[in-house]
Amino acid sequence: MSFFGLGGASQPQLTSEQKVKAAETELDLVTDMFNKLVDNCHKKCISTSYTDGTLTTGESTCLDRCVAKYFETNVKIGENMQKMGQNFSSAGKLP
Amino acid sequence: MPTSSTPPKGSKGFANSMLKTLGLPAFKLPSRNWMLFWTVLTASLSGVAYDKYEQRKIIDYYTGKVKPLSQKPLDTNKLPRKITVFIAPPPNDYLDSSMKIWRRYVKPILHYSGVDYELIEEENQGVIRTTVANHLRALRKELQSSNNEEDTILFDEKSAQPVSTDNGQEFKRRFDYRDVMGIFHTHQKPKEIISEDSSISDSKLSGGVICLGRGAYKEYITGLHEGLLGPLEAPVEEQLSSTVMEGTALTGPLRSSNDQENILEADTLTIADSAVDNMTAEDKLVGTNISGEATIKEEVDEKTAEQNSKVLKPFISPSEYGAAEFPFPELEMHNTNIRETKNAVPILLHQPVLMIPTPNLLGFLTIPQRIIRFYERRKYCAFVCSQTYGMVKQDTIRPFADPQDLDLGKEEEEDWPRTWVKQGLERKSEWTRELQSDKRVTKFMYIYDRKDNEYDNSK
Secondary structure: OOOHHHHHHHOOOOOHHHHHHHHHHHHHHHHHHHHHHHHHHHHHHOOOOOOOOOOEHHHHHHHHHHHHHHHHHHHHHHHHHHHHHHHHHHHHHOO | OOHHHOOOOOOOOOOOHHHHHHOOOOOOOOOHHHHHHHHHHHHHHHHHHHHHHHHHHHHHHHHHHHHHHHOOEOOOOEEOOEEEEEEOOOOOOOHHHHHHHHHHHHHHHHHHOOOEEEEEEOOOOOHHHHHHHHHHHHHHHHHHHHHHOOOOOOEOOOOOOEOOOOOOHHHHHHOOHHHHHOHHHOOOOOOOOEEHHHHOOOHHHOOOEEEEOHHHHHHHHHHHHHHHHOOOOOOOOOOOOOOOOOOOOOOOOOOOOOOOOOOOOHHHOOHHHHHHHHHHHHHHHHHHOOOOOHHHHHHHHHHHHHHHHHOOOOOOOHHHOOOOOOOOHHHHHOOOOOEOOOOOOEOOOOOOEEEEOOOOOOOOOOHHHHHHHHHOHHHHHHHHHHHHHHHHHOOOEEEOOHHHHOOOOHHHHHHOOHHHHHHHHHHOOHHHOOOOOOHHHHOOOEEEOOOOOHHHHHO
16 A cells, blocks of 8 residues: 555656655545544444444454445545546647 | 115115125125225235235344344454355346345345355356356465475675665565554554454364355356366367357346357467457357447457456366366375465365255246245245355354265256257256266365254244
8 A cells, every 4th residue: 555656656856855745745645544434434334332342243344344445435536536637637728 | 675785875886785794884895896906906915015024024033143143352353254155147037136136135144144255246157167266276376386486585694684685665565554654552553464264273164155046056166176176277279169159148148158169268379360260250240240330349349358358168177077186185185274375264165155046937938937936935035044044153064965965956957948958058058067076076065054944943
């Protein structure tokens, strides 16, 4: 899951300052996504009657599936956003 | 004039005298035809309603029995038991028919028990066999290569530590966001994720396989044999005659596909040969195509290309089972089991199999029988649910009995349309062949065999 190498590879002209900034932004994004993921999957999967402190098997499988679906959704929407962005930019270029 | 037959004031028509003899107030019954209509309607609808109500009760009963299993605690570095489900469509019908059985009767029980499952479906014959065989062949290749390779690590003579020659690539590879996000400040970061299936000593209690449909079962068994006894590379054939699967729909109902010809891995054919084959296939398809439009031809090309990769010609035929060598001699000698390389779970061979027949009648003349079956669906529901429950509970596992257990679910074949079976026999398609096994493989297999039905016993 490390995206660290990507920023540098696509634009080799980045200065080290910019690279550090890119890394910081990336970390922010990932932390944000993680927090949202934990929030959403906790609401959906974990029952509110706290009789025991450990996770049950049902909750564990639910969490696994929730995370998998979240990431898939994220990726799919990201792809769609990219397509949308391309359409907009290409539409803007046409006279 | 008898007073009982006279209608009461304010109503027209003839009042039934029987009602007076029964002591009920005289009211006007509808005519004979209407009575017939309402009787038939209420009888049929109440039959459906009762059947649905009973099905609901059965499913709720079994899911209720299984829910305590999902309340057991599970560590955060553990993965629960994983069941592999193979679903095949009934002949001449769509995958949806089998998926309905899966979704209504099997899936709720697996879901409420907290067990993880993986679904492998197929639309055409041969996909399940190819998947299973490919998986086993890949595993054999990995085990072979891990036996052969030698690890060479550069050692620095002074510090006696491995020397890294990359420019931070190792750091990039090892980088984990979890180290910098501060998640593991109370708990230890889990070293590795362990599957529950891998830590059970008795391999027959790990995982499980469900084959939904006789076709899926046959393909699973042949896939197991092909993957274990067959060669690791596809046998190189001479010029393949790419006969067209005219009857096989690429989408739509499952026909008896002619998978013997026309499908082979790309690397065993030269590019020129494959181009020639594709050309002839294309031409033939255009010839037989009713509309013959260019767009349809392109779509068909794409789909055949997709299909070619999913269904492979068997690497070994059942007659060659005896001559092939069993790849894991250590299984014979010691009481061990072969495990997957990724998560140390015993391979599919060791996991017990549950075969669920999917009866599916088609046709016009069978409509009376189909109506009866429609009103008796609760019995099939009780059967499927109890079998799945038995699989989840894992209390009725027995070794595979070689000739008899190959006929598991054979009653489903009586439902198969006769013309489809005849076509299949002519084309020598997989599902119509007799299932053949090799004792060296089947002696390691197990079956879930549950005879009694708790729901019926609890009533």
